[in-house]
Amino acid sequence: MLHGFDILSLLIWLPVGGGVAVLAIGDTRARLARWVALLVALATFVLCVPLWLEFDTTTAAFQYLERLSWINQLHADYYLGVDGISLPLIVLTAFMTVPVIIAGWSVVEKRPAQYYAAFLILEGLMIGVFSALDALLFYFFWEAMLIPMFLIIGIWGGPRRVYATLKFFLYTFLGSVLMLVALIFLYLKAGDYTIAGFQSLPLTLAEQRWIFLAFLVAFAVKVPMWPVHTWLPDAHVEAPTGGSVILAAIMLKMGGYGLLRFSLPITPDASRELDWLVIGLSLIAVVYIGFVALMQSDMKKLIAYSSVAHMGFVTLGAFLAFDIQGSTGALRGAINGLDGAMVQMISHGLISGALFLCIGVMYDRLHSREISAYGGVINVMPKFGAFMVLFALANSGLPGTSGFVGEFLVILAAFKANVWFAFLAATTLILGAAYTLWLVKRVIFGPIANDHVAAMQDLNGREFLVLAMLAVAVLALGLWPAPLVRTMEATVQHLLQQLAVSKIPVA
Amino acid sequence: MHESAMTLESLRPAIAEISLGLAICVVLMADVFAGASRKYVTPLLTLVALAACAWLTVTVGAVQDRTVLFDGLYVADRLSVFLKLAGFLSVGLALFYSQPYLERRGIQGGEYQVLALTALLGICVLASANSLLTVYLGIELLSLSLYALVAFDRDSGVAAEAAIKYFVLGAIASGTLLYGMSMLYGLTGTLNLDKLATVSAAHGAGFVIAVTFIVVAVAFKFGAVPFHMWVPDVYSGAPVSVALLVSTAPKIASFALVARLLVYGLGADPALWVQILTVLAVLSLLAGNFIAIAQTSIRRMLAYSAIANVGFILLGFITADPSGYRAALAYTLVYVLTTLGSFGVVLLAARSDGEAEELDDFKGLGTRDPLLAVLMMALMFSTAGVPPFAGFWAKLWIIQSLLHTQHVWLAALAVLASVVGAYYYLRVIWFMYFDAGREQTLIVRQPLTRGALTLNVLAVAGLGVMPNVLLALCTSLMG
Numbered sequence A: 001m002l003h004g005f006d007i008l009s010l011l012i013w014l015p016v017g018g019g020v021a022v023l024a025i026g027d028t029r030a031r032l033a034r035w036v037a038l039l040v041a042l043a044t045f046v047l048c049v050p051l052w053l054e055f056d057t058t059t060a061a062f063q064y065l066e067r068l069s070w071i072n073q074l075h076a077d078y079y080l081g082v083d084g085i086s087l088p089l090i091v092l093t094a095f096m097t098v099p100v101i102i103a104g105w106s107v108v109e110k111r112p113a114q115y116y117a118a119f120l121i122l123e124g125l126m127i128g129v130f131s132a133l134d135a136l137l138f139y140f141f142w143e144a145m146l147i148p149m150f151l152i153i154g155i156w157g158g159p160r161r162v163y164a165t166l167k168f169f170l171y172t173f174l175g176s177v178l179m180l181v182a183l184i185f186l187y188l189k190a191g192d193y194t195i196a197g198f199q200s201l202p203l204t205l206a207e208q209r210w211i212f213l214a215f216l217v218a219f220a221v222k223v224p225m226w227p228v229h230t231w232l233p234d235a236h237v238e239a240p241t242g243g244s245v246i247l248a249a250i251m252l253k254m255g256g257y258g259l260l261r262f263s264l265p266i267t268p269d270a271s272r273e274l275d276w277l278v279i280g281l282s283l284i285a286v287v288y289i290g291f292v293a294l295m296q297s298d299m300k301k302l303i304a305y306s307s308v309a310h311m312g313f314v315t316l317g318a319f320l321a322f323d324i325q326g327s328t329g330a331l332r333g334a335i336n337g338l339d340g341a342m343v344q345m346i347s348h349g350l351i352s353g354a355l356f357l358c359i360g361v362m363y364d365r366l367h368s369r370e371i372s373a374y375g376g377v378i379n380v381m382p383k384f385g386a387f388m389v390l391f392a393l394a395n396s397g398l399p400g401t402s403g404f405v406g407e408f409l410v411i412l413a414a415f416k417a418n419v420w421f422a423f424l425a426a427t428t429l430i431l432g433a434a435y436t437l438w439l440v441k442r443v444i445f446g447p448i449a450n451d452h453v454a455a456m457q458d459l460n461g462r463e464f465l466v467l468a469m470l471a472v473a474v475l476a477l478g479l480w481p482a483p484l485v486r487t488m489e490a491t492v493q494h495l496l497q498q499l500a501v502s503k504i505p506v507a
Numbered sequence B: 001m002h003e004s005a006m007t008l009e010s011l012r013p014a015i016a017e018i019s020l021g022l023a024i025c026v027v028l029m030a031d032v033f034a035g036a037s038r039k040y041v042t043p044l045l046t047l048v049a050l051a052a053c054a055w056l057t058v059t060v061g062a063v064q065d066r067t068v069l070f071d072g073l074y075v076a077d078r079l080s081v082f083l084k085l086a087g088f089l090s091v092g093l094a095l096f097y098s099q100p101y102l103e104r105r106g107i108q109g110g111e112y113q114v115l116a117l118t119a120l121l122g123i124c125v126l127a128s129a130n131s132l133l134t135v136y137l138g139i140e141l142l143s144l145s146l147y148a149l150v151a152f153d154r155d156s157g158v159a160a161e162a163a164i165k166y167f168v169l170g171a172i173a174s175g176t177l178l179y180g181m182s183m184l185y186g187l188t189g190t191l192n193l194d195k196l197a198t199v200s201a202a203h204g205a206g207f208v209i210a211v212t213f214i215v216v217a218v219a220f221k222f223g224a225v226p227f228h229m230w231v232p233d234v235y236s237g238a239p240v241s242v243a244l245l246v247s248t249a250p251k252i253a254s255f256a257l258v259a260r261l262l263v264y265g266l267g268a269d270p271a272l273w274v275q276i277l278t279v280l281a282v283l284s285l286l287a288g289n290f291i292a293i294a295q296t297s298i299r300r301m302l303a304y305s306a307i308a309n310v311g312f313i314l315l316g317f318i319t320a321d322p323s324g325y326r327a328a329l330a331y332t333l334v335y336v337l338t339t340l341g342s343f344g345v346v347l348l349a350a351r352s353d354g355e356a357e358e359l360d361d362f363k364g365l366g367t368r369d370p371l372l373a374v375l376m377m378a379l380m381f382s383t384a385g386v387p388p389f390a391g392f393w394a395k396l397w398i399i400q401s402l403l404h405t406q407h408v409w410l411a412a413l414a415v416l417a418s419v420v421g422a423y424y425y426l427r428v429i430w431f432m433y434f435d436a437g438r439e440q441t442l443i444v445r446q447p448l449t450r451g452a453l454t455l456n457v458l459a460v461a462g463l464g465v466m467p468n469v470l471l472a473l474c475t476s477l478m479g
Helices: A007-025 A027-053 A086-103 A112-131 A135-144 A146-156 A161-190 A195-199 A205-222 A231-238 A241-266 A268-294 A299-319 A321-328 A332-366 A382-395 A402-417 A419-443 A461-479 A482-500 B009-034 B041-059 B078-105 B110-127 B132-150 B157-188 B193-198 B205-222 B230-237 B240-247 B249-265 B271-293 B298-318 B322-348 B370-384 B390-404 B408-434 B447-465 B468-477
Strands: A063-071 A076-082 B067-069 B074-076
Touching: A007 A027, A007 A063, A007 A076, A007 A086, A007 A112, A027 A086, A027 A112, A063 B468, A076 A086, A076 A112, A076 A135, A086 A112, A086 A241, A086 A332, A086 A461, A086 A482, A112 A135, A112 A146, A112 A241, A135 A146, A135 A161, A135 A195, A146 A161, A146 A241, A146 B408, A161 A195, A161 A205, A161 A231, A161 B390, A161 B408, A195 A241, A205 A241, A205 A268, A231 A241, A231 A299, A241 A268, A241 A299, A241 A332, A241 A482, A268 A299, A268 A321, A268 A419, A268 A482, A299 A321, A299 A332, A299 A402, A299 A419, A321 A332, A321 A402, A321 A482, A332 A382, A332 A402, A332 A461, A332 A482, A382 A402, A382 A419, A382 A461, A402 A419, A402 A461, B009 B041, B009 B067, B009 B074, B009 B110, B041 B078, B041 B110, B074 B078, B078 B110, B078 B240, B078 B249, B078 B322, B078 B447, B078 B468, B110 B132, B110 B249, B132 B157, B132 B193, B132 B205, B132 B240, B132 B249, B157 B193, B157 B205, B157 B230, B193 B249, B205 B249, B205 B271, B205 B298, B230 B240, B230 B298, B240 B249, B240 B298, B240 B322, B249 B298, B249 B322, B271 B298, B271 B408, B298 B322, B298 B390, B298 B408, B322 B370, B322 B390, B322 B447, B322 B468, B370 B390, B370 B408, B370 B447, B390 B408, B390 B447, B390 B468
Parallel strands: none
Antiparallel strands: A063 A076, B067 B074
16 A cells, blocks of 8 residues: 555556546547547556655565455455566556557557557556466466457457467467466465465475476466467567567566566475476577577567577576576575576567567558568668667667666576576577677668668657657666666565575475 | 145245246236237246246245255255246346347247246256156256257258257157166165165165166266267257257256256265266367367357366366365356357347358457447357456366366366367457458347346356355355
8 A cells, every 4th residue: 555545456457447448439539549548558657656666675575565355265365566576577567558559559540449448458467467466366367368469469460360369379378277277276285375375385396396387388388488489470470569569578578477476486396306497498499599580581570589589588597596506506696597587578578569669660661571671771761770770789689778788697697507508598699689680781771672662751750759768768777777676686585585495395 | 954744834945836837827828818919928928927936936935944845855945046046047038038039030939938937947846856756857847848949940940850859869868867767766765865865885786877877867968978969959950049048047957957866866975976977077078179169150169168068067076075066056157147148149140131150150240240249259258268257267166176176187187178168269259350241231239138138248257357256155055
């Protein structure tokens, strides 16, 4: 309770209610619907300001707690709160929805009110996922979130949208249901659904292994990790620009969030035993998917694969702790890995979102995502070219941008764990630069490729505003990551302590 | 538990059946005298009669304790009262949704309502059955009414075929049921479920065979694989309004059948029927979900979906634990509520040139009729088990009871089967929203029916956000 109102509930239900209102306004009054949607998105973001400012960074305890009895029979509560891990992700969610609404402003002509409503409802549900402290409430939001995304890709997507959206839904659903079985199993042992209760529940190694694997399937699909990433390129290519942005910026982060909130603290011993699995898959994602990205001819697909590679850093950073303890004898050094994972999530959210918006800007003009259709865009769109180059450099990890911070921290941690991990992870600096800069070279620079490109108009005010917002965020986080790192410091320390203590009951 | 002497006062707990029986006579007579010019009389009177019966059941028939009547043939407890009310509501809604359809197809006739009411009477009898005889009486009353309803459109060849199939297979099932019951009687010397419940340990092979015959009949009535052959034919062959009726209220009866006969009467040793039910449940889940994928007709798809959902209900029973029975009850109620809605949408999605028969007929419904499409979308997501709809909690509760009783593998199988199921529910949404319609034809406008349907779906969504209401109810009923 802050200022006498429940700020987290407001953050969840304001966008959901706003979405319903926009739906009620209807497509016939699209102008009004747009403005209401923007106001709701802005109001939600503004609400994050006091949330961030009054957050106590000195404690790992959950803050802004709200608890209402929800389902007595299942001992599940409407229980909300944030800590240093979820707060930045909530702010990111509220932040990214604003450019998505603005980016759709004059572009979305098909059922516009429903489009904005879907994004607002999605925003509320995503904030719900990050702030739920009750596992059943978490799962409730986690699954409900699929509905708006399914519709966004299916209704406003490209030619193969049906295939893409069904693949997206079924992949995620398949991953999630096994997690549900694991959550119910934990509930039957713990007696209620609070995540904190799950975290302090003693579990045998065999139980932990099964639970860990069930969680891993759910979160690996969301992240997505190799080899369950195949839904992502399809979904990204077919999704409308806004859908791609939210998918890349927020939805993928839920996998990483799940690993930090569920897998590591609930099954620390199984995580320790099976960390090779996650590290191995992460390194494959970083290296192999990096090569795959190099070969793409579709811009959105390239960024999608780049997302898989970058999210590999998140999963890598999260699971390095045990190897660091093995090689240095202490868990202390592992903080870089976890910090890096978190920074990488936020940073990737901004950068990939920005790149998808850039592609959207080009697509709106030329209606093609093929790299070969472009060339020399900077000659006709200098302002746009500058933004695109900035985001591309950030994507390849240029110091001074947010992309650098996360990757650097993770590689630093990887060195402490195993030099070879660091070596493989560091190939991303080459591969990432290769596929991103090659993309920029082919699309932005060079002579003007054809008449269509020559006819392209530079950014209008709306597009400039959207990209400028993101550029400022990317640079700010790159030059001064301290506020972000400080916000999550206490929570990450607490997480490390949880990892250090075995949960296997002493016989 | 007390057995009272036969006085008028002692008949109070049976008020539901008594009033319903009277209502049937009244409706039948009223229909004769109303004549062809006042066709609205019978449907209206039926709904009024149903409401009156429900009111009497609540006010006069409410019981606090288990009360046994008629020399142990009949039992009234809170479960029976509730199941009857659920039956009244679901038959009432089904008739209300069907009315425009019946008018459109010219198959109005007072017999329709009367047969629906006799089927409902069968459900009530089953819900209060405390003897093998009463069980059989209830089943036959229900089944015979339904056979006649399936063939109600007498000019339709497919309907006649469906009715014959249903009747022949149903008669065989009744035969096995009767055979099993006669064996039980021969072995134990009693038809009374109270007494059967106390006979447990000393049974031999004969007992097992008898129970097997009975379970086969139960599986048939439920429509569980491999006794499901009638389900798709009846769902797609019968008039849509009858398919709606067959797919909803009788599921409550099937629940009552298992609850009274297996869980209570043969509950001393659940191992007798748990294994068979497990096989039936697994087969239903797999066959129902996989075959539904291949369907092109919305009604056949819903039929296979029904089979898969029956698999879920049976999973609740095989836990042989009160938590599972509660979950099965919750699942049955949610299923009935959702199916009422989805068949209601099928009824309303008719175009001026024909009924919505094929899945293709739903193409473009999202633009053609936004309200109907939104309702159907919510219902499909609910049946697929996606929050925030009631179907999610129904599935969650079944899975929880399975895990509670250490059936981890069955729980995993159930959730994986529901992922397969999600595909064909999503396909309906895909057709409605992602595909353009073939043609823009008129849709039948029925404001009252639409309003009721909207309330129906709001109930599904409301229970999805606040499932504690349903869970508390089921917990108190199956304590």
